Amino acid sequence: MPALFEFDAYSPREIAERVETVGVAKARLPLLSMLVLGVLAGAFIGLGALYFVVVRSDPTLGFASRQVLGGIAFALGLILVVVAGAELFTGNNLLVMAWADRKISTAELLRSWFIVCAGNFIGAVGLALLVFLSRHAELNNGAIGQEYLKIAAAKIAMPFWTAFFRGVLCNALVCLAVWMALAGRSVVDKVVAIVVPISAFVAAGFEHSVANMYLIPMAMLLQQVADAGGPAITWTGFFSRLLPVLLGNIVGGSVLVGLVYRLVYRRFPDH
Structure with missing residues (x-):
């Protein structure tokens, strides 16, 4: 009979083996499958960001409450990616493990990252358009729309290196969430493993490239119909701040x- 409190999870060494095996399969997905799964992941992360903005738009909450509760809400995005199945650029930075062990080539690694990132962009921007057309931002007397504009303006104004290092810290936590989710054997295990690190990065104000692919275009759409009176949110500003966050995410997750x-676990497998 199993013990009542048996630790029924994969060990870190077993997780490393699973990450490599899954990484090989991900890198060799057919082009259309990889792209469509990337689109889904972009939309899923956008849904998490939407949920986050709803919480952030409540003026009755204090700063810490807004950040932590918003972070828990944002975890919806990665839960959908992991449990429902999709290809997320930030999580796929873990493919470097298979690449470092020469199980996939550099070309396969870069192909996966490029296609998945492009799919994430399409999914996130597509969701932003659908949400805009639904007039969701008008809820709470327009406070949700104002929160989108405020968040996007702060992101556009962020210095390059600030965005880079916030991207590093963000994806270290995202990839740790993915790593721990692979330790779980049930949906509940995976959800619990994801929520805490994801809510931590959001609460700390770190930068997630795919979330920004939803948040900033959504603000650009809202800016066209609102007399915001703030700094212009443009595609130039978006891409100029997407680059450092992407680079930071790669360093945080991959390195x-x-x-x-x-x-630790593959070069010295007996550790």
Whole structure:
């Protein structure tokens, strides 16, 4: 009979093996499957960001409450990606483990990252358009729309290196969430593993490239119909701040999580 409090999760060494096996399969997905799953992930993360903005738009909450509760709400995005199944650029930075062990080529790694990132962009912007047309931002007497504009303006104004390092810290936590989700054997295990690190990065104000692919275009759409009176939110500003966040996400996920765990559990497998 199993013990009442048996630790029924994969060990870190087993997780490393699973990450490599899954990484090979992800890198070799057919083009159309990879792209469509990328579109889904972009939309899923956008839904998490939408949920986050709803919480953030409540003026009755204090700063810490808004950030933490908003972060818990945002975790919906990665839960959908992991449980429902989709391809997310930030989580797929863990493919470097399979690449470092020469199980996938550099071309396969870069192909996966490019296609998935493009799919994420399409899904996130497409969701922003649908949400805009639904007039969701008019809820709470327009406070939700104003929150989108405020968030996007702050992101556009962020200095390059601030955005980069916030991207590093964000994806270290995102990839740790994915790593721990792979330790779980049930949906409940995966959800619990995801919520805390994801809510932590959101509460801390770190930068997620795919979330920004939803939040900033949504603000651009709202700016066209609202007399915001603030700084212009443009595609130029969007891409100029997407680059440092993308680079930071790659470093945080690939180096601080993927390559570190590869060094510990694959290069020295008896550890």
